[in-house]
Amino acid sequence: MTIREYTTEDCLEITKLFYYTVHSINARDYTAEQLNAWADGSPDLKNWNDSFLRHYSLVAVKNSRIVGFGDIDLQNGYLDRLFTHKNFQRQGIASSLCDALESAVSGSITTNASITAKPFFEKRGYVIIQEQQVIRKQVILTNYCMKKII
Secondary structure, eight states, rough: OOEEEEEGGGGHHHHHHHHHHHHHGGGGGGGGHHHEEEEEEHHOOOOOOOHHHHSSSEEEETTTTTEEEEEETTTTTTTEEEEGGGGGTTSSSSHHHHHHHHHTSSEEEEEEEEETTHHHHHHHTTTEEEEEEEEEEEEEEEEEEEEEEE
């Protein structure tokens, strides 16, 4: 596996990875209605690409296939997204991406972690600041504002 910086050409594949991962891995913690509100399968590619270009964004590639991605806002240390392909879970991909993203900033890092991702971040030393109820497409989802001091 290699980790490289994001390019605009990665966007479509990443949004597909995001959709299928959310709808399979997160299904143990969220209802179908919540999953559809979170990832509806119709991403705004321009907005996703613009966001990745504003952030420090990385992709993990294995056998010419994107198997994970993540991005962090270097100005405020906000870890925005971190996802591993549904078929490549528990292989150290998220940890490798997170290591690289965290090493790009100094100070504290915050993230909004899903119920599913909360244990991953806790093992990395993040602490829960607060449980949150966020609304996506008029549907309430629970997540956790978490923080790590580097």
